[in-house]
Amino acid sequence: MGKPRGTHYVVTASFTKTGAPIYFTPEGTWTSDLQKAALIETVAERDAQVLLASAHEAVACDVYTFMVSRENGVIDPLSAREEIRAKGPTIEMRRPDTGFSSKGV
Amino acid sequence: MYQYDDYDQALVDQRARQFKGQVERRMSGEITELEFKPLRLQNGLYMQLHAYMLRIAIPYGLLSAKQMRMQAHIARKYDRGYGHFTTRQNIQFNWPKLEDVPSILEDLASVQMQAIQTSGNCIRNTTSDPFAGVAKDELEDPRPYCELIRQWSTLHPEFAYLPRKFKIAVTGTPGEDRAAVRFHDIGVRIIENAQGERGFEILAGGGLGRTPVIAKVVREFLPYEHLLSYLECILRVYNRYGRRDNKYKARIKILVNETGIEKFREQVEEEWALIKDSALKLTREELERVARYFVPPPYEKLPSSESVLAAAALSPNRDYSRWVTNNVRGHKQPGYSIVILSLKHPKIPPGDVSDTQMDAVADLSERFGFGRIVVTHTQDLVLPDVKSSDLPHLFAELQKLDMATPNFERVTDIICCPGLDYCALANARSIPIAAQISERFEAIDYLDDIGEVSVKISGCINACGHHHIGNIGILGIDKSGEEAYQLLLGGDPGNSASIGTILGPAMDGEKVVDAVEAVLRRYLSVRESPEERFIDAYRRLGAAPFKEAVYANH
Numbered sequence: 001m002g003k004p005r006g007t008h009y010v011v012t013a014s015f016t017k018t019g020a021p022i023y024f025t026p027e028g029t030w031t032s033d034l035q036k037a038a039l040i041e042t043v044a045e046r047d048a049q050v051l052l053a054s055a056h057e058a059v060a061c062d063v064y065t066f067m068v069s070r071e072n073g074v075i076d077p078l079s080a081r082e083e084i085r086a087k088g089p090t091i092e093m094r095r096p097d098t099g100f101s102s103k104g105v
Numbered sequence: 106m107y108q109y110d111d112y113d114q115a116l117v118d119q120r121a122r123q124f125k126g127q128v129e130r131r132m133s134g135e136i137t138e139l140e141f142k143p144l145r146l147q148n149g150l151y152m153q154l155h156a157y158m159l160r161i162a163i164p165y166g167l168l169s170a171k172q173m174r175m176q177a178h179i180a181r182k183y184d185r186g187y188g189h190f191t192t193r194q195n196i197q198f199n200w201p202k203l204e205d206v207p208s209i210l211e212d213l214a215s216v217q218m219q220a221i222q223t224s225g226n227c228i229r230n231t232t233s234d235p236f237a238g239v240a241k242d243e244l245e246d247p248r249p250y251c252e253l254i255r256q257w258s259t260l261h262p263e264f265a266y267l268p269r270k271f272k273i274a275v276t277g278t279p280g281e282d283r284a285a286v287r288f289h290d291i292g293v294r295i296i297e298n299a300q301g302e303r304g305f306e307i308l309a310g311g312g313l314g315r316t317p318v319i320a321k322v323v324r325e326f327l328p329y330e331h332l333l334s335y336l337e338c339i340l341r342v343y344n345r346y347g348r349r350d351n352k353y354k355a356r357i358k359i360l361v362n363e364t365g366i367e368k369f370r371e372q373v374e375e376e377w378a379l380i381k382d383s384a385l386k387l388t389r390e391e392l393e394r395v396a397r398y399f400v401p402p403p404y405e406k407l408p409s410s411e412s413v414l415a416a417a418a419l420s421p422n423r424d425y426s427r428w429v430t431n432n433v434r435g436h437k438q439p440g441y442s443i444v445i446l447s448l449k450h451p452k453i454p455p456g457d458v459s460d461t462q463m464d465a466v467a468d469l470s471e472r473f474g475f476g477r478i479v480v481t482h483t484q485d486l487v488l489p490d491v492k493s494s495d496l497p498h499l500f501a502e503l504q505k506l507d508m509a510t511p512n513f514e515r516v517t518d519i520i521c522c523p524g525l526d527y528c529a530l531a532n533a534r535s536i537p538i539a540a541q542i543s544e545r546f547e548a549i550d551y552l553d554d555i556g557e558v559s560v561k562i563s564g565c566i567n568a569c570g571h572h573h574i575g576n577i578g579i580l581g582i583d584k585s586g587e588e589a590y591q592l593l594l595g596g597d598p599g600n601s602a603s604i605g606t607i608l609g610p611a612m613d614g615e616k617v618v619d620a621v622e623a624v625l626r627r628y629l630s631v632r633e634s635p636e637e638r639f640i641d642a643y644r645r646l647g648a649a650p651f652k653e654a655v656y657a658n659h
Contacts, residue, residue, distance in 0.1 A: 016131070016138070018202050019157040058134030062152065079586040080533070081525060085154045089526040091454060091536050 006067030006078050008039035009046040011053045012085075013060035021085045022060055024053045030060055034086040035075055039068070106167050106477065107252050107398040109217040116260070117214040120221060124148050125207035132204060148210065149220030153529050156200045160223040161213060163480055165233040165251040165275075166194030170467040170476040175216045177463035183209050188463065190448065190456040192520060192571055193272070194232050194480045195223060199527055221259065226267045228258035228340070232274045234283045235481035236443055238399060239489045241435040245295045245303060247277035249396040250332060253387070257333050264340050268347035269355040271340070272312075285482065285598035287311045287320045288574060290357045291339060296326065304328045309339055309369070310361030313568035317604045318358040321366040323373060329392065331377075334385040338376040342369065402475035402490060407440020410493035414442075417496065425500050427511040427553065433496065442493045444473075446486040446503060447510040447518065451543035454536040455521040456484035465506050473499045483520055483559075485513065514557050516625065517543045520571050524564030524581060525588065531564035533581025533588035534614070538562055541618040555625055558639040561596070574598040576640045577621060578605040590617050594624065594651055595643050608648060609656050620655045627654035 011024035015032075022030040023037035031037065040046045046065055053063045067078045077083045084090060109117070124144070131141040145151075149160040161176075168176075176196055180188050183205045184198040191197055201209060213219055222229060231251045238246045254273055258264065264271070275293040276284045286292030292308035305327045311320025327335055343357045346364065361369050417429035434443040446466065449455050458466070470478045470488055473495050479487040486508075491499055503509035512518045519542060522528065524535030539562055546555075561575030565582075572578035578593035589611040596605030612620060625639070627650055632642045643651070 014152055017204065019152050020155060057137055061138035080583075080588050081154070081531075084525055084534070088155060089536075090534060091526055091540070092452070 005069065007069045008041055008067070008075075009043075009049075009065045010034070010037045010039065010068050010075070010077075011046070011049045011063065011065050012037075012082075013053060013056075013063040016059050016061050024049060028052060030056070034068075034077070037075060039070060039075065040065075106169060107164070107395070114214070114217070117210075117217070117219040117221070120148070120219065121207060121210035121214050124210055128203055128207050143225070145206075146224040147221070148206070149223035150201075150203075150206055151224060151529075153199065153523075153527050154525075155527065157203060157206070158527070159198045159201050159206060159209060159220060160191070161196050161198070161218060161220045162223050162230045163195050163218075164255050165231055165237065165248055166235055166480040166482070167248065168478045168480065169216075170470045170478070172216045172218055173463050173467040173470070173478050175212060175218070177460040177467070179209055179212060180460040180463065187457050187459045189454070189523065190458065190480050190484050190486070192482050192484060192522075192569060193230050194235075194482055195230055196480070197523075199523070226269050226271075228261065228264055228267075228271045228273065231255055231258070232272070232284055232289075232482055234276050234278055235479045235483075235485075235487050236283060236434065236489070237277060237479075238401070239436050239438070239441075239443055240278055240283075241437050242280050243278045243437065244297065245277045246396075246399055247275040247293075247295055248399045249392060250293065250295070251275050252395050252398065253333060253392070254336065257336070257385075264344065267340070267344055268349045269352065269357075271343070271357065273336070280600075282599045282602075285571075285574065287602040288313055288317075288571075288598060289320065290343075291336060292320050293332070298326045302326075302328070305332060307335060307339075310358045310366070312356055312358040313571060313573050314356065315353060315566040315568075316356075316358060317568070317573040318362065319602045319604065320358075321361060323366070323370050330387040330389075331381055332387060334381050334383060335373070335377055337380065337385055338373045341376050342372045346372070401438070402477075404438045404441060404490070405492070407438075407492065407494075409439045410436070410442055413493040413496060424504075424509075424511070425497060428500055428509055429496060431511040431515060431553075432509075432513045436490070436493075438490075440493055442491050442496060444488045444491045444496070444499060445481070445513040446488065446508045447512055448485050448508070449512055449518050449543065450507050450510055451517075451540055451547055453507075454523075454526075455519050455539050458486075462506050462508065465502075466508075469499065469502055483518065485518070514559065515553075516546050516555055516558050516560055516577075516621075518559070519543065520559070520561040520575070522563050522565075522570035524562070524570075528564060528569075530567055531581065532566075532583035533564050533590065535562040535564040535570055535579070535581055538579060538581075538590065538614060538617050542621055545618050545622060554629065554635070556635065556638060558625070558628075559596075559598075560621065571598070572596070573604050574602070575605060576643070577624060579617060579621075582611055584611065588614055590614060592617070592620055592624070592655065594648060595640070597640055603644075606648060608652050623654040624651045627651055 026038040151158045274284045274286045274289040277295040294306040307324040308320035432445040474490040521539040525531040561571040562579040563570035563572040574596040580591045592608045593605030
């Protein structure tokens with residue numbers, strides 16, 4: 001069975017210092033935790049949030065949006081790409097991440 | 106191996122300093138990502154799914170022990186304890202922080218390495234036969250020509266902004282192509298003409314990606330002194346007429362195809378008539394100057410390797426015996442062997458090497474050779490100058506490092522791109538598929554029975570995992586946001602070059618390993634003899650029996 005249809009947009013970017021994925025929050029800041037991302041319902045709101053997020057260009061680059069579904073309070077990306085991007089490689093790492101992306105912003 | 110002169114060293118030192126300033130300006134917000142991106146790409150720094158990725162050039166795959174130790178140092182100090190050897194004979198680090206990259210470039214420059222032209226629409230690292238200089242069947246060592254191409258193409262002002270990236274490969278072994286030259290923008294084959302004169306066959310317009318094409322012969326015989334002027338003319342024609350309106354049609358293979366090889370050849374020859382006797386004409390002195398960097402090391406006079414290899418075949422240690430059979434190749438110097446260090450292990454992504462392994466390989470290259478290591482385009486390593494009498498000792502050391510898997514050119518010697526676990530372009534994961542195949546076929550008896558077969562996996566149509574030229578190719582695709590995989594059969598990168606054909610509908614990831622096993626079981630049941638390789642059986646029988654084996658129960 002495929003995934004459910006998307007219900008919300010999330011604004012994302014890469015952290016300039018490390019390239020790690022980050023997500024725009026309801027407070028207008030950035031988090032490395034997808035579950036703390038702002039959920040956006042409309043295209044107009046999405047476009048406005050992208051503009052706001054893009055103003056943080058020095059710390060966050062390559063801003064774009066993707067679709068998620070939310071079920072039982074859990075934000076679930078529709079694409080495998082965004083799921084892996086949010087959780088990290090699905091393969092065993094040589095050394096655990098001790099950097100930015102594991103600590104959050 | 107080649108040693109930088111003052112000019113080379115100054116160039117890479119300056120580039121490292123220059124990039125340090127660019128990074129500082131980016132970090133301070135003085136320049137935007139849009140402005141910074143072309144600058145970082147010119148230094149091999151990509152943005153991937155989880156982090157930056159730094160790609161470092163290893164010219165024609167050749168590393169000194171000192172350079173390998175530097176890779177270990179970078180992995181340890183700036184990354185996560187490992188590096189990834191690529192199908193362009195380069196190395197990538199997947200987790201560098203932006204602020205550390207200038208220091209990495211400085212460290213690289215200290216051992217005569219850099220990351221220039223490992224990205225962007227320019228001439229990339231020239232690749233070659235991993236057995237160059239030591240292969241028994243070699244006509245001439247291709248590395249001096251690779252080095253000349255490297256020097257000519259580095260920061261070449263005319264070719265800094267080509268329609269698309271450009272890749273060149275050179276082989277010095279006409280009888281066996283171990284460098285996949287027919288799948289490069291330019292392929293150079295060292296040959297002898299009917300008069301016994303040494304020169305090159307020049308091919309152009311080959312490539313993989315979304316439009317796989319076998320290169321066509323542009324010139325059947327080119328005297329050695331004209332190599333650079335002729336390459337310059339091919340690049341000029343491409344630079345002038347190559348498409349810039351559509352990146353998917355911008356590679357030279359599209360130009361050659363749309364122009365037609367005859368017309369393309371005319372254009373090149375017309376240009377060449379103007380510059381063939383220019384300063385690009387190679388003198389014998391210049392060729393000899395560069396070739397002196399590649400003179401054979403001081404080999405000992407030893408008896409032939411035959412008795413050692415015969416003893417290995419009869420050894421009660423079956424692991425050692427299999428390893429010698431599969432991972433050791435004949436050397437042009439009596440008493441020496443070429444040894445392939447397998448980087449393919451079920452638990453490790455193909456091509457990944459830890460910092461401790463890199464340090465250990467550097468040590469082994471000095472203990473069992475002359476401090477040289479070669480990266481293969483199949484993502485393994487080679488120690489090119491091992492005394493055959495040392496093979497049992499080297500095998501024991503490699504076992505400790507998990508680098509003695511006897512699988513060179515076997516089904517588990519998988520070429521595999523980073524795929525969706527790392528790559529921003531990928532549609533599907535490739536490393537877990539490689540791991541599943543490796544685990545399934547780990548049973549060595551079965552592996553040996555299958556014999557020579559190549560499996561190549563790409564996570565998207567860009568084909569970094571060379572899926573089109575695997576005997577068995579696997580392509581990851583996106584099906585409405587879900588990963589799916591196509592199976593291709595019949596690819597061959599060598600002298601009998603062929604492009605694989607899609608076997609049938611795409612399948613879910615969990616079905617891929619069963620499909621590969623079904624194909625190989627069918628091969629075992631239909632081959633005429635154990636000597637008939639998978640590719641030969643496929644060419645004799647076509648896709649039908651394999652398609653039936655995979656899809657009969659679907």
